[in-house]
Amino acid sequence: MAVLVTGGAGYIGSHMVLNLVDAGVETIVLDSLVTGFDWAVDDRARLVEGNIEDTGFVTDLIKAEKIEEIVHFAGSIIVPESVENPLKYYANNTCASRNLIEAAVLGGVERFVFSSTAAVYGMTGLEPVSEDMPLNPMSPYGRSKLMTEQMLGDVAAAHGMIYGVLRYFNVAGADPKKRSGQSTKAATHLIKVAAQVALGTRDHLDVYGTDYPTPDGTCIRDYIHVSDLVEAHALLLEKLRKDKQSLTLNCGYGHGFSVREVVDMVKKVSGVDFEVRETARRAGDPPAIVAGADRIRRELDWQPRHDDLSRIVRSALEWESYLRTRNR
Numbered sequence: 001m002a003v004l005v006t007g008g009a010g011y012i013g014s015h016m017v018l019n020l021v022d023a024g025v026e027t028i029v030l031d032s033l034v035t036g037f038d039w040a041v042d043d044r045a046r047l048v049e050g051n052i053e054d055t056g057f058v059t060d061l062i063k064a065e066k067i068e069e070i071v072h073f074a075g076s077i078i079v080p081e082s083v084e085n086p087l088k089y090y091a092n093n094t095c096a097s098r099n100l101i102e103a104a105v106l107g108g109v110e111r112f113v114f115s116s117t118a119a120v121y122g123m124t125g126l127e128p129v130s131e132d133m134p135l136n137p138m139s140p141y142g143r144s145k146l147m148t149e150q151m152l153g154d155v156a157a158a159h160g161m162i163y164g165v166l167r168y169f170n171v172a173g174a175d176p177k178k179r180s181g182q183s184t185k186a187a188t189h190l191i192k193v194a195a196q197v198a199l200g201t202r203d204h205l206d207v208y209g210t211d212y213p214t215p216d217g218t219c220i221r222d223y224i225h226v227s228d229l230v231e232a233h234a235l236l237l238e239k240l241r242k243d244k245q246s247l248t249l250n251c252g253y254g255h256g257f258s259v260r261e262v263v264d265m266v267k268k269v270s271g272v273d274f275e276v277r278e279t280a281r282r283a284g285d286p287p288a289i290v291a292g293a294d295r296i297r298r299e300l301d302w303q304p305r306h307d308d309l310s311r312i313v314r315s316a317l318e319w320e321s322y323l324r325t326r327n328r
Contacts, residue, residue, distance in 0.1 A: 003067065006070065016073065016233055028046050029047045032074075040183060062109060067109060089141055090140065093145060118168060118222075121135060129250070131167070167291075169221065170189070170222060176315060181322070198270035199324065216258050219258065219287055221289060223256075224251065228302075235300040253307050270317055
């Protein structure tokens, strides 16, 4: 049995590859390398450069490699950019995923795991959101992901393919062994950017909006360590193999931190009091979104090992220091 990881040269995908190959699973990576890095793919996996929207190419790859499972990470992920350029997101996330799903059906793939997002919920309050909450995304990014969830449901009903959906909250941190991390220079993730500012790669940090209806006026998010996230994927694959039933789960810790709290933690861990500038809100950002995490812990017996903000921040800082050395 082989597993195909789309977007496996990217941030989360490369960590999933590490999880799979560490477990001895035959792993094929499909990545266009537009935003991913070939060096981020572990040598124990095989990297194939290509596009998921090429249905014929992907179908042939699935058949040639005898792929039974797909873990799908490829796509665009920046909420404000999706508001400015929605067609890019519907092309990269919805249309490309549609073609990939078709290839999966044609190639006889048995199980399909999709990386979705908490953005499918849209505007929420300060309380954690459960999987049963109404779905009302505020951005083209969230809508593009929700459409793919819906396509998977329809395809599973028509063709019998089993699927799992994980709705991510805010992913951060890096592999504890420093084998991979968030490597995109222009990344917009808060902890990544704050780490860059602390280490002098950027000259300041922008805080987008300080007038939200939250305790300190800044957005609240549920920050999950990337290693815990990919472990949830591995457990979900096991669950799908065993139960043969599709499943949709939130993937977060169940508690949140404000932007100000994250910035303070990065300053504390790094020992650097860097410049922070307050600016206007960004389009598409809800005030708060925190995972209702009871279902994933119950269904998968998922027990996070890195649920500590200082630990997440430290791993991000260590990875950023490594990148500075690598890029010299």
